[in-house]
Amino acid sequence: MANPYSHSEPHQMWRRSVSRIEPHLLDPMVAPKFSVTRTMRVATAGSCFAQHIARKIGSIGFNYFVPEDGAHLSETERQTGQFGVFSARYGNLYTVAQLLQLFEEAFEGRTRSETAWLRQDGLYVDPYRPQVEPKGYATPQAVVEARQQHLHDVRRVFLESEVFIFTLGLTEAWRSRHDGSVFPIAPGVVAGDFNSTDHEFHNYNAMEVQADLTTFLGKLKAINPDVSVLLTVSPVPLIATYEKRHVVTSTVYSKSVLRVAAQAATDAFDWVDYFPSFEIMTSGNTAGRYFEEDYREVSSAGVAHAMRCFVRHYVDGSKQDAIPEAAAPLVAPRPYSSSGIICDEEAIDQIR
Amino acid sequence: MEKWLVLFNCQTFGLTSSFNLLNSAYETEAVDIWAYRNNKNHFNQRMSEFSRVIAHPEFLVDPEFPAEHAPNLTLIPSIYFSGYHPDCCYAFDSAGQMTSPLHAYHSLIVLAAYKNDVPLEQVRQFFNSAFFEKAGYFGVWASDKANTIAKFSQYGLDITQRFSHWTKDGPFMHSIDHPAIIGVHDIAKIFMKTHSIATYETHIRPHDNLLQGPCFPVYPDIADALGVRGSYLFKLGGQYKYIDLDTFIAQSYLAYDGKDKMSFHVNHECAALFERVLMMTR
Numbered sequence: 001m002a003n004p005y006s007h008s009e010p011h012q013m014w015r016r017s018v019s020r021i022e023p024h025l026l027d028p029m030v031a032p033k034f035s036v037t038r039t040m041r042v043a044t045a046g047s048c049f050a051q052h053i054a055r056k057i058g059s060i061g062f063n064y065f066v067p068e069d070g071a072h073l074s075e076t077e078r079q080t081g082q083f084g085v086f087s088a089r090y091g092n093l094y095t096v097a098q099l100l101q102l103f104e105e106a107f108e109g110r111t112r113s114e115t116a117w118l119r120q121d122g123l124y125v126d127p128y129r130p131q132v133e134p135k136g137y138a139t140p141q142a143v144v145e146a147r148q149q150h151l152h153d154v155r156r157v158f159l160e161s162e163v164f165i166f167t168l169g170l171t172e173a174w175r176s177r178h179d180g181s182v183f184p185i186a187p188g189v190v191a192g193d194f195n196s197t198d199h200e201f202h203n204y205n206a207m208e209v210q211a212d213l214t215t216f217l218g219k220l221k222a223i224n225p226d227v228s229v230l231l232t233v234s235p236v237p238l239i240a241t242y243e244k245r246h247v248v249t250s251t252v253y254s255k256s257v258l259r260v261a262a263q264a265a266t267d268a269f270d271w272v273d274y275f276p277s278f279e280i281m282t283s284g285n286t287a288g289r290y291f292e293e294d295y296r297e298v299s300s301a302g303v304a305h306a307m308r309c310f311v312r313h314y315v316d317g318s319k320q321d322a323i324p325e326a327a328a329p330l331v332a333p334r335p336y337s338s339s340g341i342i343c344d345e346e347a348i349d350q351i352r
Numbered sequence: 353m354e355k356w357l358v359l360f361n362c363q364t365f366g367l368t369s370s371f372n373l374l375n376s377a378y379e380t381e382a383v384d385i386w387a388y389r390n391n392k393n394h395f396n397q398r399m400s401e402f403s404r405v406i407a408h409p410e411f412l413v414d415p416e417f418p419a420e421h422a423p424n425l426t427l428i429p430s431i432y433f434s435g436y437h438p439d440c441c442y443a444f445d446s447a448g449q450m451t452s453p454l455h456a457y458h459s460l461i462v463l464a465a466y467k468n469d470v471p472l473e474q475v476r477q478f479f480n481s482a483f484f485e486k487a488g489y490f491g492v493w494a495s496d497k498a499n500t501i502a503k504f505s506q507y508g509l510d511i512t513q514r515f516s517h518w519t520k521d522g523p524f525m526h527s528i529d530h531p532a533i534i535g536v537h538d539i540a541k542i543f544m545k546t547h548s549i550a551t552y553e554t555h556i557r558p559h560d561n562l563l564q565g566p567c568f569p570v571y572p573d574i575a576d577a578l579g580v581r582g583s584y585l586f587k588l589g590g591q592y593k594y595i596d597l598d599t600f601i602a603q604s605y606l607a608y609d610g611k612d613k614m615s616f617h618v619n620h621e622c623a624a625l626f627e628r629v630l631m632m633t634r
Contacts, residue, residue: 020512022493022519024579287520289579304576 023286024305028276029313034228036163036314041065043087043161047094047169049234049277051085052303057165058084060307065161068153082132087161088153091129094170095204096212096261097182098128103219106154113178115147116140117192125191126150127183158220164227168213168258169234171204172242172250201242203254209261217265217272229272230314231262235281237296275314277306356380357399357422359388359407362562363430366533367406369558370540374551385410392416399423406543409507428543429503431531432621435493436523436578438484440568441622446615453603454566455589457527460487460622462604464629467613475601478633479584481573487628490577504539509546514538522580526567526587528621533560565589 010016011030018026036042043065044054058064070083082089093099104110116124116137123136124143129150137143158164174186177200188194204212220227233255241250259278266274281290281302288295290302356378358368368382385408388395396418399405405422409429412419419425434440443450443458452458461483465475484490497515504511517538518524524532537557544551567587575582584597595603618626 020516022516024519024577286579289520301576301579301581305579308577 018283018285021285023289026280026283026285026305027309027312028279028283029309032313033270033273034163034314036062038315039063040162041160042163042165043157044165044167045086045088045090045093045099045157046165046167046232047092047234047236049169049232049236049298050165050167051092052298053165053167053232053277053307054084054086056303056307060311065157067156067160068150080134087157089129089132089150090154091132092169092184093166094184095173095182096168096209096216097173097175097180097204098184099166100212100216100219101181102128102154103158103216106151106158107219107223111179112181113176114181114192114198116143117187119191127187127192128181130183130185130191159224161224161227163230164220165230165232167232167234168209168262169236170238171209171254171257172238173202173204174199175202176200203243204257206257206260209257210264213261213265214268217269221269221271227271229265229269230275231265231272232275233258233262233278235278235290235302236298239296275306275310277310280306280309354378354403355401357395357402357405358382359385359395359405359411360428361385361408361410361430362530362565363536365561366531366536366558367428367540370533370537371544373537373554373556373558374541374544375549376552389414396421426543426547427507428509428539429507430529431500431525431535431539432503432529433496433500433525433531434528434621435496436525436570436574436580437528437568438487438489438492438574438625439571440528441626442619444615444617445612447612450607450611452607453588453595453600454527454568454586457566457568458618459600459604460618460626460629461633462601463608463616463618464626464633466605466608467616467630468633470633472602472605475605476597479571479597483632484571484573487632488625489574492625493578509539509542511539511542514542519578519580523570523578526562526565528568530562530565530567532562533557 005012011028038061040063042057042062044050044057054064064084064087066084066087068083068088070078070081073081073083078084082091085091090102093102101110105112112128114127116139117127117130119125119136121136123138124140125131125133125136126143126147128147133146137146173182174194175182177198183192183199186194187199217229220229235255237251238247238254241247243250255278262274265272280286281298286302286305290299290305291297292299354377356371358364358371358380360367360382361384364382364384368380371378371380381402383395388411396416399418399421400423402423404424404426406426406428407417407422409427411417412427439459439461440457441460441463442456443452443463449456450458461478462475465478501512501515518532518535521534524535526532534557541551566589569585569587570578570580570582571584572582584600585594586596586600587594617623
């Protein structure tokens with residue numbers, strides 16, 4: 001009797017592609033939409049998970065595009081100034097709203113009602129990237145000028161990248177009541193001052209995130225027709241939720257919203273793809289092994305697994321098949337024959 | 353009560369203890385291969401005391417083993433799997449099996465480097481991801497998995513489903529032929545289920561006695577590919593103490609001094625890899 005699953009591929013069946021394979025062999029990527037060569041300019045932005053991708057991209061021989069590289073500075077200054085953490089020093093862009101607003105500021109003259117936050121030490125920081133300049137700025141004007149220079153490099157990221165990788169991180173955000181500008185961190189935490197007249201909490205829902213993402217992608221493609229976009233969802237749970245519910249519940253809500261938005265964009269645009277690093281990290285098959293002891297930070301083994309799958313599927317000219325289940329063995333199976341190898345008596349004595 | 357005689361190798365304790373935990377209706381007697389060899393007549397004469405003899409296939413190689421008199425003789429192979437430790441091997445020269453700082457376990461790279469007269473201080477350079485990749489280390493998992501499943505299948509034991517679960521809590525091997533207790537316990541369980549023997553389902557496992565022996569590390573680049581934590585710390589046999597890679601290399605070279613290096617060879621499972629590593633370390 002025919003049924004609609006009769007001709008399903010192995011990857012569509014849980015037992016064949018999840019239950020019966022070792023965790024490190026899980027590979028949920030199926031049909032990448034484009035290839036990435038090692039010379040293509042690859043830019044990154046997004047949440048803290050995207051930092052892992054950024055670090056790995058360069059280390060495995062890709063052309064990690066970093067217009068704001070601080071080449072004139074010492075290595076120590078570059079590190080403390082977060083040069084190279086992303087393609088430009090925008091800091092973590094946790095929400096799609098931040099990404100869209102950054103683009104609009106860089107290309108459409110979007111202004112911000114708040115342009116500098118006062119820090120406890122009397123210096124000023126950029127409210128939209130408050131931790132990228134640890135030295136701070138002496139005046140609010142200095143913050144503005146630094147941001148103008150930064151926006152020059154942001155424009156280069158959007159104009160010149162050939163692959164733009166964005167990791168969607170959060171839906172909960174703090175923003176200005178006056179112009180909706182989203183801050184990466186609540187006012188008052190590292191700088192600035194929270195007050196309910198100027199600031200509000202907002203938890204972006206699926207429709208809002210989807211709308212912002214669609215708008216951003218449309219604007220990006222208009223100024224960079226050749227760009228391809230790779231979306232991922234950060235598996236890192238919320239460090240805190242402002243909603244009156246458990247942080248686990250809020251986390252699943254946020255990640256679900258982001259995953260829906262990522263899928264909608266992938267379905268809508270043939271130059272946008274979704275890479276399932278979230279699924280690799282959080283699948284029951286990998287069973288939490290890719291989180292550190294706080295059950296939150298992602299381990300290097302998890303990042304390595306995700307990047308293995310990325311390279312396998314996206315790297316042009318070096319496509320490796322997923323590790324085959326029935327690879328030709330180096331030594332053919334044979335009836336048991338003595339190799340003469342047995343633990344000698346002293347060795348057995350150790351373990352008796 | 354039925355009595356079983358379990359004749360096995362270093363996995364004897366784990367296997368027998370697992371049988372005991374899985375179903376207390378059977379009285380088991382555990383005899384490892386050296387205990388058997390040191391008292392062969394005694395055990396041969398007692399075969400009729402047992403309702404079942406479970407033996408490692410190695411026992412059939414001995415012409416004095418009374419296979420035809422062993423009641424319900426059933427063979428279970430031991431677990432040999434080098435996916436975590438593709439560099440690990442047994443090594444021999446013309447005089448026989450050689451020992452290393454980790455007793456019987458050698459490094460293919462160190463052995464090959466010594467055979468090729470690589471100066472001691474240059475051996476460490478071979479321990480990197482690019483070398484492992486070119487040598488084929490990253491492909492060992494798939495081939496060894498296929499071989500292991502096929503080997504157990506030849507003895508009527510289907511380990512396919514459980515194999516992937518052995519990896520859940522980290523490496524299930526301490527070396528190429530010393531499995532963690534999770535695998536040994538599962539083999540015992542699969543054996544009993546195959547023979548329609550009811551088993552208890554609890555969380556208790558025998559203690560992992562093979563941890564007392566030497567333990568080869570999962571090298572960091574290999575570990576990365578397998579989603580586990582790796583190191584270059586080699587656990588010594590008989591003690592809870594590590595030596596690092598440099599010490600392992602130096603002590604291996606000392607162990608090889610005076611040996612007939614032109615006759616160096618390894619166990620057949622590692623022979624193809626050794627040939628490749630020999631070429632790469634010239």
